[in-house]
Amino acid sequence: MGTRASAPRAPATISTRVDKVGLRPKVTRAIRAFVVVILTVLILLPVVWMVMTSLKSPSDVVAVPPKIIFEPSIESFIFLVTERVQFPTRQEADEFRARDDLKWYEEKVAERGQKITRVGDFPKQLRNSFIIAGTSTIFSVLFGVLSAYAFSRFRIPGEGDLLFFILSTRMLPPVAVTIPIFLMYRELGLDNTYFGLILLYTTFNLSFSVWLLKGFIDEIPKEYEEAALVDGYTRLQAFRKVVLPQAVTGIAATTVFCFIFAWNEYAFAAMLTSDATRTAPPSIPSIQGVGRIEWETIAAASLVFLMPVVIVTFALRKHLLRGVTFGAIRKG
Amino acid sequence: MSSITLQNITKRFGEKTALNDLSLTIQDQEFFVLLGPTGAGKTTTLRVIAGLEKQDTGDVLFDGTSMTGAVPAERDVAFVFQQYSLYPNMSVFDNLAFPLRSPLRKLPKGEIERRVKTAAETLRITHLLARKTAKLSGGEMQRVSIGRAIVREPRVYLMDEPLSNLDAKLREALRIELVHLQKTQGSTTVFVTHDQIEALTMAQRIAVLDEGHILQIGTPHEIYDAPATTFVATLVGTPRINLMQASRQDGRIFVKDSSVRLPPPTGIDLPADFLLGVRPEDVRPTNSGEFSGKVALTEPLGVETIVHIRSGENILTSLVPGITPISVGEEVRFDIVRERLHYFHPTGKRIVAASV
Incomplete structure (x- = not known):
């Protein structure tokens, strides 16, 4: 023991971990950083370009070569509305x-x-988008949570078949059935109504929402509800007080995905809506300029259209990280 | 508090029969333990009592009133789960107050606070009340779990292996606390465990279950000293009971592959072939012992030592007090306490004295 107390040495101030020194780790890290930067630029470039275009004056928009430095203007937004x-x-x-x-x-x-x-028509179209995407998201998540809970907790005859059937609605590109749906909607008077599109988007989203939420609810041990049941609560009260607070992450993730789908949907919106109920996606490409194609107005429209998704995603980002990696983390 | 009667309960999960025609009565204010290996149906029994599982046939009675059809909330039972039972999104206080805030009870705020405080004091978790449950240790979690049961005065406490996820020291401490709590409150408690020591130390009566059947119901004393089957005999007691093939020849008992010969018991009609059970503490090494063997292994535990004695083809375990000077390889002589022998049919059933 005495031999260990040799002359005092200066404390180590540099890491001696092998994974932090040497050429290889450094090169690997540099390559990784480089790839991340390139990817970020690639992904962000169109967005940046869109933002720039929306802030340009009509003459700068079509300038050749493209102007990187220009005098910003909000004309496009006035044009838009x-x-x-x-x-x-x-x-x-x-x-x-x-x-x-x-x-x-x-x-x-x-x-x-x-x-x-x-x-202009754009504010109204944006409002339509909000009403349709918002309502269908609420329905998708609401019904999704309820049926996912039922699938997760109760013994349902033919459970596997039912779940498969629900998923099978996504095995076909929705666009493939546009014509039958269009004819059906015509016949039922559902075309050009809010309800029609809400119904359609809810239907499409529900399979996704049931499956995703079932995964989350399966992860919540059923002992929690059982404890609540014996503590004097009904099934519904236990669901609300115990299951829902723990499913928040899953609900948030599902909400974002459902909202993005409904908000961005183009084909059915183009076919099933006209003036009164037209949503934003099919309207943006058909923005009529006065005397010319107003690229800056289209860019402004795209930018405004993008914002709600950005805001919703940002607001729920805390839950999303856990949401997209769910199943990878074991709960204690 | 209430008495509980299970009448011919059968419960199937698909093809598997979890409980098979199970009947038992738990007295008011009794500490009743369900003991059995994994898959014996202990937890299912508890869940049927709580109403979390509906029996296929049979009836559950509380104080003589049928509870079939009553949802868990109406049965007014408290359930302590093995794990995962604390609500993770609530503080300890809210967890304890949760059953009191049930719409069924509608207690005033002051009363809730008073009861939570009393329960917290009883279990010595007052300092944890403000804490989130995720920040608790295993022992603290289980205390809170028990606290959530004792804040109200349920008709019966149902405990599903509440101590099995804890380390040995904590388990011992909580075991004593639980018994003390049950005694002072005079509560009816049904306690599920696979740990025979828990069963023996805590229970007033034990029901031993295997594969959905009740093998024996009795006091710890009865279960230990008069096990109804070889299964019960081996389940209860460490080290395990010595079970040896034996036969009756010429009015003497011959233990197979061994030099042990015993006179037959009086008043018990033994078949030609049977199983002989000897508890390790009834195998006593002494210099003047009747039988001899060679020590194969010793396991000193401090308070006592387990000595494995080879006699013929058989190895008998013997439990001797303290640290023994007996060493491996040594020839030893030993006695077997005649009055405490157990006889079983080859099928495993206990052979009892013919009641004359």
Whole structure:
């Protein structure tokens, strides 16, 4: 023992772990970092381009070579929410501009020789998207949680077959059945209604939501509810007070995925909706410019359209990380 | 508190019969232990009593009233689970208060607080009340679990191996606490375990289960001293009972492949071939012993030592107090306590004295 107390040495201040020194680990790390950076750039480039385009003035948008540095403008957003007409003559435009009762946005538009006639269709389409995607997400998750709970906890005759049947609704690309569904909806008067699309999206999402949530609920030990049952609660009360709080992660993940699907759905929305119920996705590509294709307006529309998904995902990100890795972590 | 009667309970899970025509009565204020190996049907019995599982046939009676059809909440039982029973999203206080906040009870806030405090004090977990359950140790968790049962005055406590996930020291401490609690509260308790020591130390009466059947019901004393089958005999007692093939010849008992010969017992009609059971503590090495053997192994445990004695082809385990000077390889002489022998049919059933 005495031999160990030799001359005092300076404490080690550098790591001697083999995985942190030497050329190989360093190179590996550099390569990893490089790949991550490249991927990030690749993924973000279109988004950045879209943001830039939406902030450009009409002349900068079509400039060749593309302008990286430009004077930002919010014209595109004004264009997006308004319906405008071009003044037939330069003189009329100048006269209109000379008026001093113009609002700031009217002035902006007047600079382009245009006049605002009314509020555009986009806000309404965005609202339709919200109503349809929001309601169908709520239904998908609500029914999903209830049936996933039932599948997870009760002995249901033909459980496996039922679950397979539910999943089978996703074995075909939905677009393949657009025509029959269109005809059916026509016949039932469901086309061009909120309810029609909500029903459709809920149906599509439900299989996904049942399967995903069943996985989460299976992971919650049933002893918790049984404890609540003997503690004097009914099945439903136990479900609400004990199961739901623990399924939050799964519910959050499912909500995000269902919302993204319903929010982004294009084909059925294009076919089954027109003016009154048209959602945003089919409207964006068909934005009519005044006298030209307004790329900046389309970019602005895409940007605005993107925001709700970003916000929902961001708000639920804490749960999502656990959600997408579920099953990988063992609960204590 | 209530008495519980199970009448001819049968429960099947698919092809498997978990409980087969099971009947038993648990007295009011009794500490009743269900003992058996894994898969014997102990937990199923408990769950049938609680109403978490519905029996296929038979009836569950509380104080003589049928509970069939009553949901768990209506039966007013408290269940302590083996694990996973604390609500992870709640604090210890909320866990304890949870049964009191049930819409069935509607207790005033002050009363809830008072009862939670009393229970916490009893179990010495007052300092944990504000804590989240995820931050508790195993022993603390199980204390809270028990606390959640004792905050209310249920008709019966049902405990499903509450101590089996704990380490030995903690298990011992909680065992004593539970018995003390049951005595002071005078509660009816049904306690499930596969640990024979738990059963022997805690129970007023034990029911030994195997494959959905009750093999024997009795006091720990009866179970240990008069096991109804070889299964019960080997399940209870460590080290295990010595079971040897024996036969009756010329009015004497011959133990197979061994030099042990014994006079037949009086009042018991023995068949030609049977099984002889000798508890290890009844195999006593002494210098003047009648039988001889060679020591194959010794296991000193401190308080006592297990000595394995080879006699012929048989190895008899003997339990001697303290640390013994007997060493491996030594020739020893030993006696067998005649009055405490167990006789079993080759089928495993105990041969009892013919009641004259």
